[in-house]
Amino acid sequence: MKRSFIREILESIDExxxxxxxxxxxxxxxxxxxxxxxxxxxxxxxxxxxxxxxNGITELREKIAARYTKEGFPTNKNNILIxxxxxxxxxxxxxxxxxxxxxxxEPSYLGAMNIFRLNHLKMHGIKLEDDGINIEGFKKSFKxxxxxxxxxxxxxxxxxxxxxxxxxxxxxxxxxxDGILIEDSPYSELYFDKKNISISSKIPKKSFHLGSFSKTLxxxxxxxxxxxxxxxxxxxxxxxxxxxxxxxxISQYILNEYLEDEVxxxxxxxxxxxxxxxxxxxxxxxxxxxxxxxxxxxxxGGMFLYGNLEGVDSFALVxxxxxxxxxxxxxxxxxxxxxxxxEIRFNYTHSSFEQIEKxxxxxxxxx
Amino acid sequence: MKRSFIREILESIDExxxxxxxxxxxxxxxxxxxxxxxxxxxxxxxxxxxxxxxNGITELREKIAARYTKEGFPTNKNNILIxxxxxxxxxxxxxxxxxxxxxxxEPSYLGAMNIFRLNHLKMHGIKLEDDGINIEGFKKSFKxxxxxxxxxxxxxxxxxxxxxxxxxxxxxxxxxxDGILIEDSPYSELYFDKKNISISSKIPKKSFHLGSFSKTLxxxxxxxxxxxxxxxxxxxxxxxxxxxxxxxxISQYILNEYLEDEVxxxxxxxxxxxxxxxxxxxxxxxxxxxxxxxxxxxxxGGMFLYGNLEGVDSFALVxxxxxxxxxxxxxxxxxxxxxxxxEIRFNYTHSSFEQIEKxxxxxxxxx
Numbered sequence: 001m002k003r004s005f006i007r008e009i010l011e012s013i014d015e016x017x018x019x020x021x022x023x024x025x026x027x028x029x030x031x032x033x034x035x036x037x038x039x040x041x042x043x044x045x046x047x048x049x050x051x052x053x054x055n056g057i058t059e060l061r062e063k064i065a066a067r068y069t070k071e072g073f074p075t076n077k078n079n080i081l082i083x084x085x086x087x088x089x090x091x092x093x094x095x096x097x098x099x100x101x102x103x104x105x106e107p108s109y110l111g112a113m114n115i116f117r118l119n120h121l122k123m124h125g126i127k128l129e130d131d132g133i134n135i136e137g138f139k140k141s142f143k144x145x146x147x148x149x150x151x152x153x154x155x156x157x158x159x160x161x162x163x164x165x166x167x168x169x170x171x172x173x174x175x176x177x178d179g180i181l182i183e184d185s186p187y188s189e190l191y192f193d194k195k196n197i198s199i200s201s202k203i204p205k206k207s208f209h210l211g212s213f214s215k216t217l218x219x220x221x222x223x224x225x226x227x228x229x230x231x232x233x234x235x236x237x238x239x240x241x242x243x244x245x246x247x248x249x250i251s252q253y254i255l256n257e258y259l260e261d262e263v264x265x266x267x268x269x270x271x272x273x274x275x276x277x278x279x280x281x282x283x284x285x286x287x288x289x290x291x292x293x294x295x296x297x298x299x300x301g302g303m304f305l306y307g308n309l310e311g312v313d314s315f316a317l318v319x320x321x322x323x324x325x326x327x328x329x330x331x332x333x334x335x336x337x338x339x340x341x342x343e344i345r346f347n348y349t350h351s352s353f354e355q356i357e358k359x360x361x362x363x364x365x366x367x
Numbered sequence: 368m369k370r371s372f373i374r375e376i377l378e379s380i381d382e383x384x385x386x387x388x389x390x391x392x393x394x395x396x397x398x399x400x401x402x403x404x405x406x407x408x409x410x411x412x413x414x415x416x417x418x419x420x421x422n423g424i425t426e427l428r429e430k431i432a433a434r435y436t437k438e439g440f441p442t443n444k445n446n447i448l449i450x451x452x453x454x455x456x457x458x459x460x461x462x463x464x465x466x467x468x469x470x471x472x473e474p475s476y477l478g479a480m481n482i483f484r485l486n487h488l489k490m491h492g493i494k495l496e497d498d499g500i501n502i503e504g505f506k507k508s509f510k511x512x513x514x515x516x517x518x519x520x521x522x523x524x525x526x527x528x529x530x531x532x533x534x535x536x537x538x539x540x541x542x543x544x545d546g547i548l549i550e551d552s553p554y555s556e557l558y559f560d561k562k563n564i565s566i567s568s569k570i571p572k573k574s575f576h577l578g579s580f581s582k583t584l585x586x587x588x589x590x591x592x593x594x595x596x597x598x599x600x601x602x603x604x605x606x607x608x609x610x611x612x613x614x615x616x617i618s619q620y621i622l623n624e625y626l627e628d629e630v631x632x633x634x635x636x637x638x639x640x641x642x643x644x645x646x647x648x649x650x651x652x653x654x655x656x657x658x659x660x661x662x663x664x665x666x667x668g669g670m671f672l673y674g675n676l677e678g679v680d681s682f683a684l685v686x687x688x689x690x691x692x693x694x695x696x697x698x699x700x701x702x703x704x705x706x707x708x709x710e711i712r713f714n715y716t717h718s719s720f721e722q723i724e725k726x727x728x729x730x731x732x733x734x
Contacts, residue, residue: 027413036410040593043403046394049585084589084611085449091610095485115609172430218416222451242482243458244451248615252697 005110005333013327015113016357019268023156023215023303024350026279030218034185034264045111048253052239054163055233056082056225057249060256062115064211064225073201078230082245086212086224087111087185090149091224093182093208094119095132103141103148105133107306107334107343109184112149116167130157130287132162135169146179153196154187154302157334157345158249161196171202179206184211186224188267205229213255216269217301221251250251261269273301276349280305283348286360290343293367294344303349306331309367311343317366326362368566372477372700375477380694385726386697390523391669391717395500396639397585401631405624406529415620417563421608422600423449423592424616427623431578431592438724445597448607449476451614452477453553453591457516459606460549460575460593461486470508470515472500474701476551476711479516482680492703496612497664499529502536513546521554524701524712528563528667538569546573552577553591556724558638558668572596580622582670583636588618635718640668643716646723650715653727661711664704670716673698675710676734683707684733693729 012017042048055061059079063220068075083089090112099120104113106125116123124145131151142148150170152162155179162170174181183200188211212224226233240246257366259265280299287294296307309317314330321327331343351359380386409415422428428444450456452694457479466487471480483490491512493504500517509515517537519529529537541548550567555578557659565573579591593600605612628630647666654672655662663674675698677685681699698710718726 007709023416024418027417030411030413030416032416035416036407039406039410040403041404043399046397046399049397049399049587050394051389051391051581078695084615087609088611098476111609111612114605118606118609149573214418220416220620222611222615238487242478242485243610244455244479244589246589247449247590248618250621251615251617253587254617257578326553350657 005329005353011295012266013322017175017322017325017327018351019047020326020346020348020351020359021342022350023347024216024292024320025219025265025303026275026349029268031190031258031268034268035218035254035258041257042253043252048083048249050249052149052249052252054237054246055254056080057252062254062261063179063256063259064227068227069312071195073198073204075227079233079235081226081228081233082247082252083240084244085214085219085222086184086210087115088243089208089210089226090182090184090225091115092236092243093119095239096236097121097147100147101145102144103138103281105150105155105219107157107331108149109151110183110329110333111193112334113334116149119278123336125156128158128160130160132160132166135166135173138170138290139173140176141144142173142179146177147182148174148179148186149182149185150199151184152184152199154190154299154304156187156302157304157331158265158306158331159297159299159302159304161178164197164210167197167199168202171199173259174203174206181207182210183207184210186210187302188337191272191302192280200227207230207288216272217258221249221255222248224359225254229274276301276303279348280355282353283346283356284303286357290328290357290364303347305346309344312367314325314342314344317363321363324362326359328363369506372696380689382396382431384402384689384692385718385722385729386713387693387718387726388711389717390714392582392670393642393651393668393716395440396642397626397627398635401635402585402621402625405622405627408619408624409617412620415616417616419613419616419619421604421613421664423447423614424623427626428592429620430623430626431594435594438562440565440571442594446594446600448593448595448600448603449614449619450591450593450607451611452581452586452589453577453631454482455610456575456577456591456593457549457551457725458482458486459610460604461488461608463603464488467514468503468512470512472517472522473703474557474698475523476518477696477700479551480701480703483516490594490703495525495527497527499527500537500541502533505537506540509540509544509546511542514549515541515546515731516549516551517566518551519566521557521666521671523554523669524671524696524698525673526666526669529566534564535569537696539568541570548574548581550574550576553577553582554669557640557643557670558666559647567594575599583639584625585621589615590618590622595610613682630637643668643670646720648714649720650713651721653724656723657727657731661726666715670714672713672715676711676712678704680707680711681709681711683710686729686732687733691729691733693726
């Protein structure tokens with residue numbers, strides 16, 4: 001099995017290469033001073049340095065639960081399992097459903113697809129349309145699999161956001177078929193207009209809702225979570241504790257201190273949204289100016305911009321681009337069979353305005 | 368599949384229970400001030416908060432490698448994979464050798480056995496004797512499995528340390544059979560007299576050597592590592608990145624700063640050794656005084672004391688003990704088939720002198 005294209009790229013490109021490849025948040029937005037203040041507070045507490053509970057520290061689970069409840073999705077600490085990034089959340093679930101069949105969107109998140117392969121799940125890809133997964137295809141597939149993995153908010157890679165109608169339809173199908181939905185939601189806070197209602201909130205006993213602080217605070221904390229019915233959470237603990245006993249205690253206590261001030265966190269989230277919206281708009285302008293043959297939908301949030309260079313093999317093109325010191329992820333990586341196509345995923349959050357303009361011009365020069 | 372007895376106990380007992388059960392290091396020895404000083408230094412570095420490399424940060428891998436080299440086991444950064452505790456190191460290896468047969472000691476580390484079960488490995492237990500695994504049994508088993516998992520230094524649970532002769536014999540068998548040895552070594556620094564030579568250093572291309580900062584610094588950092596041949600390390604990366612992309616960056620950068628001062632770390636290790644030796648001696652004295660029917664070998668390092676209450680079912684006994692507010696791990700937990708016996712593992716590092724005396728008296732009262 002091959003490693004992830006993105007992870008390999010991240011490890012092989014030099015610092016002079018303009019990268020639209022990774023899903024890196026902007027370092028300028030890391031609230032380092034506030035995190036430092038929070039960190040200073042944990043050193044008086046010996047418990048922050050000892051082994052802890054497998055499901056995570058109680059105070060942090062309470063805070064995460066409270067955010068759900070505030071949004072109208074009643075949740076308590078026993079519905080939350082802290083994980084080592086939402087990557088691990090996905091790994092735990094894939095291990096839990098080892099060797100099962102699973103319905104996924106196409107294109108889908110590369111990391112999840114690798115996890116599913118590693119845990120012998122058989123993926124059934126259903127076409128993702130502009131307003132969410134094709135419902136007819138989903139219904140037919142889900143009847144057999146009874147298990148689905150989707151990213152309804154600013155999807156990775158396509159930036160697609162599900163319509164309210166499709167959210168309702170998905171919930172209804174999962175309920176009727178008595179199946180399970182894995183709703184991956186690392187980007188839901190990064191909206192430009194409004195926050196969407198999670199599908200999981202409509203089917204709380206039949207869903208796993210995955211969240212992360214990697215995109216809203218800093219990735220290196222490696223803290224994500226699973227929100228699910230208490231019995232479902234309990235059934236995952238044996239896997240969680242086998243993998244790493246518990247997630248980093250230092251990170252959990254830092255986060256717990258940081259989140260004491262809700263207003264500060266909300267302001268920080270708004271700063272990210274404003275900054276990313278500006279970046280997205282600029283990226284679109286530069287594309288329209290220098291690469292008008294690239295067809296895409298303008299993102300409404302998240303970190304990615306996705307589209308198509310018709311008649312071009314974007315996988316072949318990226319090899320040329322790497323030589324010219326610019327890189328993106330070719331669309332074929334996000335499909336189960338990886339047949340080359342003209343699709344491209346651009347990350348717009350990490351590069352500077354200058355790099356964005358220069359990078360797009362460089363891509364054009366490779367055509 | 369059942370969860371780990373120790374993890375469940377840890378989550379269910381109240382704070383008034385004297386616990387000899389977990390493998391908890393002493394909180395009094397956590398170098399919190401020095402860790403705080405190290406932590407202060409990471410906040411100027413944005414890289415410490417961004418996504419990082421799957422194998423871990425370069426500087427930390429170099430420092431770990433240098434410690435091996437200094438001890439006469441030539442190692443460079445590419446031989447090191449940073450893991451989320453050595454628990455994850457074991458998980459990664461179990462996933463890598465999924466569904467294979469594996470030779471293990473009996474008794475063995477409960478957490479590893481659970482990981483092997485979860486990843487469908489078939490365990491073949493070989494009797495652990497006072498100077499290490501029974502060589503004849505090991506040789507016969509390894510001829511078939513070509514894969515073994517052992518803990519040669521102050522073993523968990525038995526505190527057994529392999530003789531130099533048995534170390535040589537194991538290395539010879541692994542070499543001759545062209546197999547692989549997984550050498551788990553979280554306690555090797557916690558010696559009272561001398562550090563043992565790792566078996567892996569004799570067979571560097573046929574071994575995985577597992578280390579951890581959980582027992583020597585603080586567990587909540589969740590940082591361990593695998594030392595192996597570069598090609599073997601590379602073959603593990605797909606699994607490592609699938610599980611959590613990379614281990615906590617905050618922890619890695621804190622550790623990297625802390626380890627800048629080698630002398631400080633060496634002094635700290637000596638403090639732990641001195642403290643634990645005192646605790647071990649005291650535990651032995653109290654056992655001899657209040658529970659003379661418990662037969663054991665005096666530990667030479669590590670965190671555990673292991674022995675036998677002949678004619679007693681230690682699993683039945685622990686249920687009574689829990690009611691009286693004292694707990695240990697019954698020996699049957701460390702065997703593949705878990706048939707009750709009279710064996711008991713005591714952790715001596717975490718309780719106070721007062722608690723040790725009181726706890727042993729309470730156990731006696733349950734007999």
